[in-house]
Every structure is written in C-alpha cells, then in structure tokens.
Amino acid sequence: MIALRRMTQDEYDAWRPASIASYAAEHVRAGNWGAGEASEQAEKAFDRYLPSGLDTEGHHVCSIVADGTGENVGHLWYCVEPAPAGSRLFIADIGIGEPYRRRGFAREALRCLEKEGRRLGACGIRLHVFGDNDAARRLYTELGYVETDVQMVKDLGT
DSSP states (O other), rough: OOOEEEEEEHHHHHHHHHHHHHHHHHHTTTTTTTTHHHHHHHHHHEEEEETTTTGTTTEEEEEEEETTOEEEEEOOOOOOETTTTEEEEEEEEEEEEEETTTSSSHHHHHHHHHHHHHHOOOOOOOOOOOOOOOHHHHHHHHHOOOOOOOOOOOOOOO
C-alpha cells in the first residue's frame, strides 16, 4: 500500500517550514509556549535535532509514498536512539496530507516502521503525542503502543 523513501532535498525544503509551524502551533495549543516565542523555539528544536538536515546521522526523514501511484501522501521522521535494553526508534514527526487522511496510510507507515525497526535490531518504538490528538492516540493504541508517562494540567482561569 505504501513505501517509505528518503525525502528528496526539494521535499525536505517544503516539509521543514511546514513541520516547524505545526510543531510551534501544537506547543501553543498545549500551553507550553507563548505565541510570540513558539516559532523561534520550534526552529531551535529543529536546528538542534537536524543540524545537517537530511544528512543528520541517525535521523531518517522519509516521504510516505503510495504504491502504484507514486503519490507522496505524507512524511515520517524517526531516529535511532540508544536505550539500556537496546536501541529504540523514536518517531519525531509523522503526518499525512489532508486529502489522504483516514485511508490507512499512517497505519501502514507505522507498520513499515516496525519492520524497519526489526531490521535495524531495535527493541521498540517510542513517540510523543499531544494529549488533545485523539485520532492519533486511538491509532497508536490500536497498534499496540502503551502510555508510559502522562502529564496533566488544570487551567485555573487566572
């Protein structure tokens, strides 16, 4: 149904600013960053994690491509991180383009990543999801991901 392939430089150049903007917006919505600082904070995070862009060692920034049509339907950025019990993959960003959502592409991309993780000898896959992203949380739960840490906040309205 899909294949993961390394992004081209042109795809990366289009994806990066859109992903930074989305990341900033999520942090504002979650109350972590103010609107005035969010873009700068998100840009700094990307610069820290992808200092060499597509060529950053240990990071894989992929296009999710539909088999048959070759259409780029989304993206998946993951890295390999060491862990005491063996290396794990960490999903830094996954997204499916608006016209392709609710068609199973994200589910299939995550299954492809599981195969890649096994090929790389990883013992698991880790990710972060914002608490208000019900659709993503439901998908991850259906695929066997379990919550390992939950942060909660109460707005006092002051």
